[in-house]
Amino acid sequence: MAQINDNYLKLQAGYLFPEIGRRVNAYIEANPQANVIKMGIGDVTQPLCPAIIKAMHSAVDEMAVKETFRGYGPEQGYSFLRDAIAKHDFQDRGIDVAADEIFVSDGSKCDSGNLLDVFGADNTIAVLDPVYPVYVDTNVMAGHTGAADENGRYGKLVYMPVTAESNFEPALPTEKVDLIYLCYPNNPTGTVATRETLEKWVAYAKENNSIIFYDAAYEAFISDPNVPRSIFEIEGAREVAIELRSFSKTAGFTGIRCGFTVIPKTLMGKTSDGQLQSVHALWNRRHCTKFNGVSYPVQRGAEAVYSSEGRAQVNELIAFYMNNARLLREGLSEVGFEVYGGEHAPYVWIKTPGDMTSWDFFDQLLGKSHIVGTPGSGFGAAGEGYFRLSAFNSLENTKEALGRIKEAYSAV
Numbered sequence: 137m138a139q140i141n142d143n144y145l146k147l148q149a150g151y152l153f154p155e156i157g158r159r160v161n162a163y164i165e166a167n168p169q170a171n172v173i174k175m176g177i178g179d180v181t182q183p184l185c186p187a188i189i190k191a192m193h194s195a196v197d198e199m200a201v202k203e204t205f206r207g208y209g210p211e212q213g214y215s216f217l218r219d220a221i222a223k224h225d226f227q228d229r230g231i232d233v234a235a236d237e238i239f240v241s242d243g244s245k246c247d248s249g250n251l252l253d254v255f256g257a258d259n260t261i262a263v264l265d266p267v268y269p270v271y272v273d274t275n276v277m278a279g280h281t282g283a284a285d286e287n288g289r290y291g292k293l294v295y296m297p298v299t300a301e302s303n304f305e306p307a308l309p310t311e312k313v314d315l316i317y318l319c320y321p322n323n324p325t326g327t328v329a330t331r332e333t334l335e336k337w338v339a340y341a342k343e344n345n346s347i348i349f350y351d352a353a354y355e356a357f358i359s360d361p362n363v364p365r366s367i368f369e370i371e372g373a374r375e376v377a378i379e380l381r382s383f384s385k386t387a388g389f390t391g392i393r394c395g396f397t398v399i400p401k402t403l404m405g406k407t408s409d410g411q412l413q414s415v416h417a418l419w420n421r422r423h424c425t426k427f428n429g430v431s432y433p434v435q436r437g438a439e440a441v442y443s444s445e446g447r448a449q450v451n452e453l454i455a456f457y458m459n460n461a462r463l464l465r466e467g468l469s470e471v472g473f474e475v476y477g478g479e480h481a482p483y484v485w486i487k488t489p490g491d492m493t494s495w496d497f498f499d500q501l502l503g504k505s506h507i508v509g510t511p512g513s514g515f516g517a518a519g520e521g522y523f524r525l526s527a528f529n530s531l532e533n534t535k536e537a538l539g540r541i542k543e544a545y546s547a548v
């Protein structure tokens with residue numbers, strides 16, 4: 137009989153968001169009259185911008201004509217998109233990233249898991265706690281961890297707790313770690329890393345020969361020019377970091393699928409016999425073997441994000457969601473909740489009232505106010521007692537949700 141990958145059996149419960157969906161569907165089935173507002177998964181709600189739609193339409197039209205039809209594209213992405221990314225996201229901001237260091241993909245969730253293909257099985261891996269669950273689950277699947285303990289923490293992973301007490305700033309690991317996952321603006325806490333914080337991480341990584349996986353999927357939501365948008369703004373990061381980016385939240389591509397990963401050619405790993413090896417070369421090899429590129433119309437849509445029209449429209453979209461985040465932050469604080477994040481990120485992270493567990497608060501908020509959020513403990517043990525609300529919604533729903541919360545919790 138064929139053997140399965142036993143590592144999958146170590147995984148705790150279902151993946152967080154489908155698990156929430158399952159519970160919400162069960163609730164709706166039992167309470168069909170409830171008008172449920174979903175602020176759980178961070179999924180965009182506004183349509184694609186006109187500039188993107190126009191570019192995608194004309195790309196589809198090109199595919200309908202023999203002379204302009206295209207088959208397989210370059211696995212790494214078309215140069216029109218890689219050039220636009222390199223120029224607008226990096227070079228125009230004074231950041232040293234070349235177009236051929238950019239690998240276009242179907243999203244940073246996929247990339248963050250796939251990256252493990254080119255790293256060995258015996259690395260020590262550090263993650264924040266709470267953490268975007270994909271970083272942990274993909275390491276479990278790859279056999280890089282032991283079993284989970286009673287708090288859901290997996291053996292062999294190094295967890296770096298971040299809570300309000302530490303101002304959501306993780307302490308550097310006291311031991312030597314090889315791979316470090318950082319996500320800023322942070323999912324789930326919505327907090328950001330200062331330049332000094334990132335400088336500390338780059339210095340740590342240099343000293344310990346570690347590699348940082350820097351997930352910057354939410355960088356477009358940063359409005360303070362002093363907050364770094366890329367780890368490559370930090371001197372020396374080209375020797376120690378990989379950066380993941382996404383059009384999902386920036387431009388509403390969650391259903392369209394497009395993101396990219398930046399791997400500097402200067403980034404080296406070590407072979408088992410101690411030789412230096414370019415990570416860029418290995419990732420290129422992997423990408424060409426296991427991936428056939430993002431579809432042409434989608435890449436044309438992504439390119440349009442960088443046109444002057446597209447940029448203005450995308451900025452409006454971001455301002456729209458960030459207005460929701462501001463309303464949530466201010467409204468929840470008024471009610472008396474302890475509120476974090478939501479200033480440079482579309483997520484608001486709150487302390488549950490009366491020290492309730494995250495899942496108890498999930499059930500209560502759903503039952504009392506018909507609002508779905510994400511339990512902090514679903515992101516890790518240190519998220520227990522916290523709760524995440526997403527600003528990806530209509531203004532109407534955001535206001536309605538706040539009104540309901542005010543009514544139910546005004547004495548928090």
Ligand code: MLT
Pocket residue numbers: 176177178179245323
């Ligand atoms: C989230 O809600 O954390 C995100 O939508 C998940 C994702 O981007 O995969």
